[in-house]
Amino acid sequence: MTIFNSTIKQFLMSYSNRTMIRFLFLLSTIFLVPSLSASDWLQFRGPNGSSRNADSNCPPVIDAEQTIAWKKDLPGKGPSGPIVVGDRVYLTCSGGDKQDQLYTICFDKNSGEKVWQRRLWATGRCFCHPLSANAAPTPTSDGEHIYVFFSSNDLACYDLDGNLKWFRGLAYDHPRAGHDTGMSSSPVLCNNLVIVQVENQGDSFAAGINKQTGETIWEVKRDAEASWSSPLVIKSDGDRPDVVLMVSQARVSCLNAASGETIWEKEGPCNPIVSPILANQLILLPINGTTAYQIGSDGSLNEIWNSPQMRPTNASYVCDDTTIYTLDRTGVVTASELQTGKRGWKARVGGSYWSTPVLAGGYLFFFNQDGEANVVDTKDEGKVVSTCKFEGSFLASPAISDDAIFIRTDEQLMKIAEKP
Amino acid sequence: MKNYKAVAIALASAYLLYGTNIHADDMDDAIRVIQSVEKFGEGNAEATKAMQTLNQAKPSDVPKLLDAINDSNPLAKNWIRSAIESALASEAGKPESEIKTYFENKQNDPLGRLLAFELLTESNDELAQKMIPTFVEDPSLPLRRLAIAHFIESGKAIEDKSEAIKIMQDTLVHARDVDQVQAIVEHLGTLDTEIDLAKQLGFITRWTIVGTYDNTGEKGFATEYKPEKALTEIPDPNKTVSFESEFAGKTIETHTTTESTGVVDVNKLYDNLKNAIVYAVAEFNSDTDQEVDIRIGCINGHKVWVNDQLVIENDIYHVGMQPDQFAGRAKLKKGINRIVFKVCQNDDKAPWAQNWMYQLRVCDETGKAILSTDRK
Secondary structure, eight states, X not given: OHHHHHHHHHHHHTSOHHHHHHHHHHHHHHXXXXXXXXXXXXXXXXXXXXXXXXXXXXXXXXXXXXXXXXXXXXXXXXXXXXXXXXXXXXXEEEESTTSOEXXXXXXXXXXXXXXXXEEEEOOSOOOOOTTOOSOOSOOEEOSSEEEXXXXXXXXXXXXXXXXXXXXXXXXXXXXXXXXXXXOOOOOEEXXXXXXXXXXXXXXXXXXXXXXXXXXXXXXXXXXXXXXXXXXXXXXXXXXXXXXXXXXXXXXXXXXXXXXXXXXXXXXXXXXXXXXXXEETTEEEEOBSSEEEEEEOTTSOEEEEEEETTOOOOSSOOEEOSSEEEEEOXXXXXXXXXXXXXXXXXXXXXXXXXXXXXXXXXXXXXXXXXXXXXXXEEGGGXXXXXXXXXXXXXXXXXXXXXXXXEEEEOSSEEEEESOOX | OHHHHHHHHHHHHHHXXXXXXXXXXXXXXXXXXXXXXXXXXXXXXXXXXXXXXXXXXXXXXXXXXXXXXXXXXHHHHHHHHHHHHHHHHHSSOOOHHHHHHHHHOTTSOHHHHHHHHHHHHTTOXXXXXXXXXXXXXXXXXXXXXXXXXXXXXXXXXXXXXXXXXXXXXXXXHHOOSHHHHHHHHHHHHHTTOXXXXXXXXXXXXXXXXXXXXXXXXXXXXXXXOHHHHHHSSOOOTTOOOOOOOSSSSOOEEEEEOOSTTOOEEHHHHHTTOOSXXXXXXXXXXXXXXXXXXXXXXXXXXXXXXXXXXXEEEEOXXXXXXXXXXXXXXXXXXXXXXXXEEEEEOOOOOSTTSOOOEEEEEEEOTTSOBOOOGGGO
């Protein structure tokens, strides 16, 4: 023991003070790093891009007085959705007359108090449609860091306490990357990469970025046409590689997530606003209406069924284990069989929608451009059980955590939950 | 073991009580590494490590970090401003005096000075309101914009007509952003004081429209039609060039747009023709050799030349249009220069994709109009 102590002492004393402090700090972080929780909502459309939290029981009746736990003002606007990591909610906004002020904000999930706020200057194109904003893509997280992305193609990584880890200006690299009505594809994570889809008429590409350093690991050219769809990662459960699915205007692609190499693609008219979904081992892609695929052992996709009539317009698919829910531009929600695509009930929710609804406890929660929150009961053929009008307009998609919904307008972030 | 524990506790306590005061050399090294970040992620691996150092900065380090913004490219500026935010969040003690010194030096970086202003006034709106009007001639355009906005708002509230006109006219001299110039000119119009907005902003309004040429399949964008080669050269006053249409319609020798921001609606000239290209040509008489900004808005595929220089090109269609949507630098020679604007229409069937139009202005880097001598 004496020899051990002596050795340890020599070890400790042989380094500079700074190094020792770093060593102790590193040790302490091991006990502070949060582990992922079932109540996390780490990306656009939440767990696996499903827009669903099967364990959550959000209040099916939304009331502006009784079920708003808190609401907080925001310094800028944006259709980006919130994400939830542990006890915190993270959100991006963009502000300034030219939409060139890029905010990342952290709120306490329970109290709504702002924990921290950071800002960047845009390095890419900030033009967008008046309805939209530079803060259009939803952030993503691996539980340890937050990865934020903006329509100006600025990409940054913060730790959970708001310290910048790295920054990239992807439009600084590619000056013609941009769409002047705004870009909105949200980033996704796969292993050690942040994957972004930057499809537009100018410099169009997709890239896999090292999530530790922001270095580009792979970059591939994409069709020079706009796409606002977000990629979807399908992790491997066997021999095939992890893949990422991307929707363009005239094709859908399946890329090797580690290398960007195209494994499979199919040409056909697509809806480049809607994002793909994986549900009960079926992948739904908005090509030729909607086509359902299963992924093979080599990463190729095998068509299972096609429904030319199933055409979600702006909102992406929502699925439970047996049913697909799609929303058209007239505010009609349709339930279809997941395994066959056969159409079931339809219900009119009303309003104009950009936001993708979320599913919890058998209820679908819709938030529309007119500021309405509408809830339908999927167990009762889409019966509308609640309508509540808020100030402002909902363009962002919500997040679910525990029994609460987090949703934002241009002006406020709010938590919808039964008041304690 | 007890000795080990004692050492560990002592060091941890020191860390917690006194923080990690970064050695000045470490900070300088870290800043240099971050200032070396370049396009395509070059330098990011090293910068990520250096950022670990800068994220330990304290408020007393903020002046050095502000200075570092001066010599940083747009990427590095964001790394450094983030370090400033983290430093100020770490503990109290914002160094107001040093931040003020940085702000007051107008040679410092415009964005750095904007940040300094925001740090000085974030909890002091009264101070902000006192400072903003003094920025009306500030070399930092983001700061100047605040002042112009202030005078537009206060000018609109003035009831005395002649006083309001004077305020607005004085503000107009210093305004640089198109939207603010538009707002001032619009308000002056309500006070019976008409300003030629297109001239105020430097929009070219008189064009010869040469055309049309084939753009079927959007292939014409890359095709060098006869006018393109002949026109994109240093103009020779002894040489007259004229071209016949090779597609549909005919060349329009003189077209003057009366739209207030110089927009030329080509659809109205060619009856909503699809799959067609025009070359819009303008002469610009410069009183000296000079470098200028060419700033355009265009909803169609386009190329812009000044004399023999290709200044702007974008093979994009129907993604919106606004003033100063695209920009490029160009060299004018003393005397006659030729501006050629190739505007390519496709045959997109979507109802929102029917427009065929463009606008172009000539200005300095701040946005102040530079006029042809025959227009001054």
